[in-house]
């Protein structure tokens with residue numbers, strides 16, 4: 001699978017951008033701040049509904065605009081013979097409620113197309129995957145699960161919505177108590193609401209926890225094998241999912257109902273604390289993942305280099321698992337390497353290039369052409385490696401941005417091609 005054409009409209013710093021892409025390795029180069037990461041971030045968002053740089057879609061929309069568009073023509077092929085071309089388009093709105101479309105079909109939600117173009121992104125932020133706070137590791141789990149668990153994106157959105165509603169009610173209770181309203185019809189209505197939202201939170205949270213558990217289980221073995229390949233077979237590594245709903249691990253996955261009862265009891269025990277802090281004190285939004293390196297918690301003991309290797313092995317494992325699971329559809333995920341070479345030593349750089357060399361499509365960003373590793377410039381890679389000068393692309397944008405509407409813009413550029 002590869003993207004043959006990418007069009008952006010009011011996405012981050014891009015007023016408009018139209019790019020034809022080929023299978024193989026495409027390297028976007030240009031000075032800092034030109035918009036290289038913005039291009040690959042658009043692909044990542046279209047693929048996963050998530051960005052490695054932001055938790056909300058708002059910053060993805062060009063400042064001063066109310067919406068942004070991403071459109072990608074995706075070619076699926078087997079044995080390099082093109083079999084199908086599909087156009088995925090997504091309109092991000094600053095008011096939320098993003099809309100998507102496949103070819104000229106009906107209007108869809110973002111959740112309907114998430115995972116259709118599987119991808120894995122390596123970014124400089126990966127170095128902090130092991131060491132930084134749990135939200136970064138949860139983001140990794142979510143981006144893995146959207147490609148591996150059908151319906152996960154919607155489940156996550158649902159959970160976040162329920163969690164927000166529940167917090168609003170906890171705040172109401174705290175407010176009413178502060179005002180001395182300890183018994184009123186309003187308060188008993190809030191209690192009923194709280195009971196309903198808690199029940200929904202637990203049901204959705206259990207599903208989310210089980211999905212994350214299954215993703216971690218799928219990653220564990222390939223992660224260990226790949227880490228040993230990178231760092232030597234004497235190393236033992238493991239991945240441990242630490243769910244906030246620890247009752248799930250005690251009960252075992254099959255016993256959903258008794259886990260439900262135990263978690264509801266847990267919420268009852270911590271109710272006073274939740275009201276005092278106006279927060280959901282337990283739930284998948286507090287999950288974490290622990291990396292064990294030679295029986296030690298890597299977060300506390302691993303060196304910087306080891307943390308890089310753990311993160312690379314994890315991402316490579318994810319790539320392998322997604323490839324394996326989508327094999328029957330003959331879909332090979334896209335690989336995005338955003339500005340990673342400058343931070344890696346020669347050995348890790350080689351490992352990542354060996355990994356990327358034969359994949360169907362790899363999108364790479366580098367600040368300068370000199371940052372491109374030698375291996376990618378060798379004679380035998382010549383036919384597979386393509387370069388995009390992002391400064392020149394910006395210059396084209398200025399000409400094309402006279403056309404205000406993306407659809408019109410796409411039609412014009414297609415017509416232009418036909419006449420050439």
Ligand SMILES: Nc1ncnc2c1ncn2[C@@H]1O[C@H](COP(=O)(O)OP(=O)(O)OP(=O)(O)O)[C@@H](O)[C@H]1O
Pocket residue numbers: 011012013014030031032033034035036037038039058059060061062063339365366367
């Ligand atoms: N929503 C937005 N609206 C307008 N401009 C934005 C928006 N979000 C980011 N930018 C601009 O995009 C630019 C950064 O783009 P990007 O991160 O793609 O750069 P880059 O070419 O990858 O640079 P580097 O090599 O430093 O990583 C910055 O100038 C930033 O101000």
